[in-house]
Amino acid sequence: MVPQAVDLTVRTLGECRIESPLAPLLPEPESTEHYVDEDDRVLFDDTRSMVAARKTKLDALPGFEPGGPRRKIFFQPSKTRVGIVTCGGLCPGLNDVIRGLVLELTSHYGVTKIYGFRNGYQGFIAGYGHPPIDLDAEAVSGINEYGGTILGTSRGSQDPYEIVDCLEQMSINVLFVIGGDGSMRGALTIADVVKERGLKIAVIGVPKTIDNDIPYIEQSFGFQTAFSKATESLRSAHVEARAVPNGVGLVQVMGRHSGFIACYATLANNDADYVLIPEVPFQLDGENGFLAHLRRRVAERGHAVVVAAEGAGQEYLESDEPGQVDKSGNRNLKDIGLFLRKRIAEDFAAHGMESSLKYIDPSYAIRSVPANPYDSVYCIRLAHAAVHAAMAGRTAMVVGRWRGRFVHVPIALAISKRNQVDPTGDLWMSVLETTGQPRHFG
Numbered sequence: 223m224v225p226q227a228v229d230l231t232v233r234t235l236g237e238c239r240i241e242s243p244l245a246p247l248l249p250e251p252e253s254t255e256h257y258v259d260e261d262d263r264v265l266f267d268d269t270r271s272m273v274a275a276r277k278t279k280l281d282a283l284p285g286f287e288p289g290g291p292r293r294k295i296f297f298q299p300s301k302t303r304v305g306i307v308t309c310g311g312l313c314p315g316l317n318d319v320i321r322g323l324v325l326e327l328t329s330h331y332g333v334t335k336i337y338g339f340r341n342g343y344q345g346f347i348a349g350y351g352h353p354p355i356d357l358d359a360e361a362v363s364g365i366n367e368y369g370g371t372i373l374g375t376s377r378g379s380q381d382p383y384e385i386v387d388c389l390e391q392m393s394i395n396v397l398f399v400i401g402g403d404g405s406m407r408g409a410l411t412i413a414d415v416v417k418e419r420g421l422k423i424a425v426i427g428v429p430k431t432i433d434n435d436i437p438y439i440e441q442s443f444g445f446q447t448a449f450s451k452a453t454e455s456l457r458s459a460h461v462e463a464r465a466v467p468n469g470v471g472l473v474q475v476m477g478r479h480s481g482f483i484a485c486y487a488t489l490a491n492n493d494a495d496y497v498l499i500p501e502v503p504f505q506l507d508g509e510n511g512f513l514a515h516l517r518r519r520v521a522e523r524g525h526a527v528v529v530a531a532e533g534a535g536q537e538y539l540e541s542d543e544p545g546q547v548d549k550s551g552n553r554n555l556k557d558i559g560l561f562l563r564k565r566i567a568e569d570f571a572a573h574g575m576e577s578s579l580k581y582i583d584p585s586y587a588i589r590s591v592p593a594n595p596y597d598s599v600y601c602i603r604l605a606h607a608a609v610h611a612a613m614a615g616r617t618a619m620v621v622g623r624w625r626g627r628f629v630h631v632p633i634a635l636a637i638s639k640r641n642q643v644d645p646t647g648d649l650w651m652s653v654l655e656t657t658g659q660p661r662h663f664g
């Protein structure tokens with residue numbers, strides 16, 4: 223479903239009447255190629271045909287509210303109390319975002335009460351015994367040098383009413399949730415309970431996921447660091463495969479439902495010959511199946527490198543057992559890497575071919591590292607945008623970038639679908655061009 227203008231409308235807590243401390247820094251109220259004024263909109267569509275298909279007036283074209291400081295804000299900074307929480311799996315840059323939020327709030331808005339809720343949504347529930355910690359410039363000094371999150375994280379559902387009870391008891395006005403799709407679903411339920419109770423608490427998300435599976439934000443922070451780290455495994459697999467007769471390097475990277483890490487790591491160094499992702503089903507057996515292709519390639523070129531995203535080929539691993547899920551209800555995937563390792567070895571043996579397969583699974587090593595400089599820049603800019611949005615009383619939204627501009631995206635839209643590699647899109651085309659693998663196996 224193509225989003226309409228109404229889907230891009232951001233919720234607000236009320237009129238902005240307070241002069242922002244950042245107002246003097248703001249340029250003239252007009253957009254340029256480097257700046258979008260707060261009253262302007264970033265168009266959703268960016269091709270002539272997409273705009274034409276709307277069959278509507280310019281004013282009615284769907285557009286995102288731009289990110290950035292406002293001239294007038296909603297919250298009085300000296301009275302504003304802020305909470306920050308990180309939830310879900312780790313991702314490079316979590317500490318950068320925490321630091322960016324704290325520094326922007328304290329240095330530019332003069333907010334003095336910031337609490338870090340610990341271990342994800344558990345941090346709001348007294349029974350877990352993880353009291354919040356005070357965050358200030360000193361507490362976040364240098365944390366961006368380290369992977370992980372200084373606040374801790376968790377999976378598993380918590381009652382949104384209890385979470386809002388905690389926010390009310392602590393007189394929190396703004397809550398920043400840094401997390402993936404599940405965390406954003408949680409953030410929306412919190413914002414809804416806040417609304418139901420007639421409270422004025424802004425809930426702002428900063429989406430994180432190494433899988434890059436959140437839609438309408440172009441790219442999530444930490445993704446670039448994660449795939450860059452994964453390229454090291456591809457390079458190792460290539461070196462190992464080339465060094466022995468009929469060498470096969472097999473690398474499994476994270477990516478539950480979206481194969482972006484596998485695609486980008488492949489494009490980064492051109493070492494892979496086959497990329498298997500959840501979005502593109504593949505046939506394993508038969509003359510034109512994956513195994514036969516691989517065998518022919520090794521016979522011709524002496525070696526090959528295969529990259530598989532963890533969610534690829536799950537159809538080969540389904541069993542009659544009831545589906546296992548993690549504490550948050552995410553389906554636990556079966557191990558495609560180990561399955562392929564076995565099947566490739568069996569296939570070579572069955573065809574009387576010697577082979578030497580080296581299997582590498584960099585797994586958590588790609589998401590536990592500190593952010594690279596590009597991601598650090600992205601994190602701090604997302605953090606700034608999140609603070610500006612919150613102080614201006616926006617709620618139930620995430621910050622992101624669309625067509626190169628920082629924007630406000632309603633959470634409802636950000637969780638409305640999953641960002642996935644489009645098998646008919648130009649990214650997958652680039653992968654096919656780089657690897658030389660066929661569009662379909664079988």
Ligand SMILES: Nc1ncnc2c1ncn2[C@@H]1O[C@H](COP(=O)(O)OP(=O)(O)OP(=O)(O)O)[C@@H](O)[C@H]1O
Pocket residue numbers: 309310311312342343376377378379380401402403404405406407408409411430431432549550552
């Ligand atoms: N539908 C939902 N409603 C309310 N809370 C949710 C929902 N889905 C997930 N959550 C909560 O959000 C938190 C994080 O969710 P989850 O473990 O799925 O990770 P995530 O944020 O999706 O990150 P990632 O997928 O990148 O690891 C958990 O505490 C979970 O209970």
Ligand SMILES: O=P(O)(O)OC[C@H]1O[C@](O)(CO)[C@@H](O)[C@@H]1O
Pocket residue numbers: 310311312402431432433476477478532548589
């Ligand atoms: O083992 P964990 O921490 O539950 O999470 C693993 C999952 O988290 C992700 O890294 C997303 O955050 C996926 O790529 C992976 O499948």
Ligand SMILES: [Mg+2]
Pocket residue numbers: 310402403404552
């Ligand atoms: Mg998730």
